[in-house]
Amino acid sequence: MPLVKNGAVVPDPFTVVEAEGPLPEGAVTVPLARLLAEGADLAGRNSPLGVAVPNTADVRELAPHLPHLSLVVLDFPKFRDGRAYSQARLLRERLGFTGELRARGNVLRDQVLFMVRCGFDAFEIEKADDIPAFAKALATYSIFYQPTGDGRPTVASLRAGHA
Amino acid sequence: MYVYDEFDRAFLGERVDDFRDQVTRRLSGELNEEEFKPLRLMNGVYLQLHAYMLRVCIPYGTLASNQLRALASVARRYDKGYGHFTTRQNIQFNWIKLSELPDAMAELAAVGIHGIQTSGNCIRNTTTDPWAGATPEEIEDPRLYAEVIRQWSTNHPEFTFLPRKFKIAITAAKHDRAAIRVHDIGLRLHRRGDETGFEVIVGGGLGRTPFVGKTIRDFLPKEDLLSYLEAILRVYNSGGRRDNIYKARIKIQVHEVGTEEFSRRVDEEWAQIREGALRLDEAAFDAIRDRFVNPAFEALDDAPAALAEALKNPDFARWHANSVGPHKVPGHAIVTISLKPVGKPPGDATADQMDGVADLADTFAYGEIRVAHEQNLTLPHVRQKDLPELWRRLDALGLATPNVGLISDIIACPGLDYCSLANTRSIPLAQRLTERFADPERIADIGRMHINISGCINACGHHHVGHIGILGVEKKEQEFYQVTLGGKGNLKTRLGELIGPAVSEEEVVDVIERIVDTYLDLRESPKETFIAAVQRLGLDPFKERAYAAR
Numbered sequence: 001m002p003l004v005k006n007g008a009v010v011p012d013p014f015t016v017v018e019a020e021g022p023l024p025e026g027a028v029t030v031p032l033a034r035l036l037a038e039g040a041d042l043a044g045r046n047s048p049l050g051v052a053v054p055n056t057a058d059v060r061e062l063a064p065h066l067p068h069l070s071l072v073v074l075d076f077p078k079f080r081d082g083r084a085y086s087q088a089r090l091l092r093e094r095l096g097f098t099g100e101l102r103a104r105g106n107v108l109r110d111q112v113l114f115m116v117r118c119g120f121d122a123f124e125i126e127k128a129d130d131i132p133a134f135a136k137a138l139a140t141y142s143i144f145y146q147p148t149g150d151g152r153p154t155v156a157s158l159r160a161g162h163a
Numbered sequence: 164m165y166v167y168d169e170f171d172r173a174f175l176g177e178r179v180d181d182f183r184d185q186v187t188r189r190l191s192g193e194l195n196e197e198e199f200k201p202l203r204l205m206n207g208v209y210l211q212l213h214a215y216m217l218r219v220c221i222p223y224g225t226l227a228s229n230q231l232r233a234l235a236s237v238a239r240r241y242d243k244g245y246g247h248f249t250t251r252q253n254i255q256f257n258w259i260k261l262s263e264l265p266d267a268m269a270e271l272a273a274v275g276i277h278g279i280q281t282s283g284n285c286i287r288n289t290t291t292d293p294w295a296g297a298t299p300e301e302i303e304d305p306r307l308y309a310e311v312i313r314q315w316s317t318n319h320p321e322f323t324f325l326p327r328k329f330k331i332a333i334t335a336a337k338h339d340r341a342a343i344r345v346h347d348i349g350l351r352l353h354r355r356g357d358e359t360g361f362e363v364i365v366g367g368g369l370g371r372t373p374f375v376g377k378t379i380r381d382f383l384p385k386e387d388l389l390s391y392l393e394a395i396l397r398v399y400n401s402g403g404r405r406d407n408i409y410k411a412r413i414k415i416q417v418h419e420v421g422t423e424e425f426s427r428r429v430d431e432e433w434a435q436i437r438e439g440a441l442r443l444d445e446a447a448f449d450a451i452r453d454r455f456v457n458p459a460f461e462a463l464d465d466a467p468a469a470l471a472e473a474l475k476n477p478d479f480a481r482w483h484a485n486s487v488g489p490h491k492v493p494g495h496a497i498v499t500i501s502l503k504p505v506g507k508p509p510g511d512a513t514a515d516q517m518d519g520v521a522d523l524a525d526t527f528a529y530g531e532i533r534v535a536h537e538q539n540l541t542l543p544h545v546r547q548k549d550l551p552e553l554w555r556r557l558d559a560l561g562l563a564t565p566n567v568g569l570i571s572d573i574i575a576c577p578g579l580d581y582c583s584l585a586n587t588r589s590i591p592l593a594q595r596l597t598e599r600f601a602d603p604e605r606i607a608d609i610g611r612m613h614i615n616i617s618g619c620i621n622a623c624g625h626h627h628v629g630h631i632g633i634l635g636v637e638k639k640e641q642e643f644y645q646v647t648l649g650g651k652g653n654l655k656t657r658l659g660e661l662i663g664p665a666v667s668e669e670e671v672v673d674v675i676e677r678i679v680d681t682y683l684d685l686r687e688s689p690k691e692t693f694i695a696a697v698q699r700l701g702l703d704p705f706k707e708r709a710y711a712a713r
Contacts, residue, residue, distance in 0.1 A: 079198075079201070079324070080324055081405060082284075082321070082322070082323065082324025082400060083401055083405075085322075085324065086321055086397050086400045086401045087401075089321055108198065110185065111324075113320070114321075114323055117320035118320050140177060141174070141177045141178075142173065143173050143174035145174075145315060145317050145319075146319055147439075147440035147441060148320060148321070155170045155171075155174075155314065156314075156450065159450045160446060
């Protein structure tokens, strides 16, 4: 599945590993349960570490591990299932995660701006046709009413003239 | 009226372009129906039994005359010449072609209206008292807060894919005309000392599992409104059920985890964001308050001579008695326009009627119109001396039926005539009831009475809170109706009780009439309303008579 960052397709350096079994060399993404069980050992590896978090998890559990994490992958099993939007905002705005925040699953161009506003910066794109439309999708709106952690000026701040 | 500024207008333009692009991709096949569905829903477009339906948002039910004319134009050009006003203060067009939808939307956007978030699993139109800004009962105009919520909830990136739809209602008056206890969140504006704040009620709702909402905060300072709402929505988005569409509303989450635990989770989240970017200061309120244009009321006296003279006409007096309410400014009045003429579908208005009301609003009512959740229209600011002439002109438009708040002022869902979910037809039943109760003297004698009809268990006609509730059910492919009594939709919300087995389509009007006759026979005096009599007498006497003919 193509990985898009900053509007371009980039290679994915992370190897997805399962709940058990030996770890390959290099960057890996482990399931949340494995991170919680083997966190200390995983942090000791000398390669970038990622975690794949189901959308039913409480991301506050990740707090102690965040300094060792380069990547958090959040899941959209169906684009209609919006739990990962809340998880993303908590990770960015509450827990201060600054690594890569990746959307996986049913990731479509019509949702990507919402995702960016919630803090996602990497996308595993389901439909290859959507990739060229990405930049366009992000430019669909210039007006935003809600403050989120993405730093875009809100209408309220523009009205007050201090954006 | 809230007047859009450059930012609001720019957003709306972007939204219309966005949807036009989505429709183009759907028509070209790039999007399949499953992918298109949530996108069209978020713009108010449903696929009904016969055609696409466009639901247009009327933010907190407030319209300017030019907006009502735009709705009339859409009805004439893209629909069959009429529109249907809903219990959520919106309007629906039932016969619009998908390919013409973007044009209809662009026409509406030109006057600042749209279908955004009138459907889909997002935060819907915030509704309020149709008498807001006019009634002497309110402590403050609740539309300011409804507009604050509208802006915060518009295209909210975190809350656009909730477990289920989400409805907020707000009132600032003693009489609740917004049914706040049967909404996902109900807000009641009140004062504590010099401070203004909200009682916050969550988890109300009708549908197949009706609940009266629970108060989780007695007094929320107004500056905390958005942070607290965001906390509630986050708790719901993260923890609301998604495994079963019928258990996905917040009312089920509140019920299953318990009010106390739900409230604890909200408070825990709120503590983290309360002092953050969502905090509203006076400047933020002022920026929005300043964009509300309020009428420059004339200095007039109450009860002018022209009105006293006109009240000698019994027809005018009858209309005046149930359609005219008190206004906060002397010499003015609030007028409800019944969209329930005898024998017509409740809540429908033709394009000509909409244009006519827009003209009347300009001439007599400072150009402002409201949609009431009872599916009527309201002119919130009318000079009392103009009431007789207004009445004559409404009558000429077929809009002076003197039945507001009476038995033929029926709330009904669209039913099987339009809706793909319905079991039974609602509109023809409402029509037959208005014909049975057509005599203005008789209905005035029956007095205050709300009949609500839902064509299926989803309860869009709010039958649970009707004084008489009628629910359509299917039995052996025949249309049957269950009857409930004693429901109320105000601050003392109560759900009606079922009187017995469902009755057939042929019987139901007779059954309702026998229930009404029972009331007329047993009431202590004409002052005892139907609902008061049901509460005093219980269901038994009504039940007995209702089924007597069997």
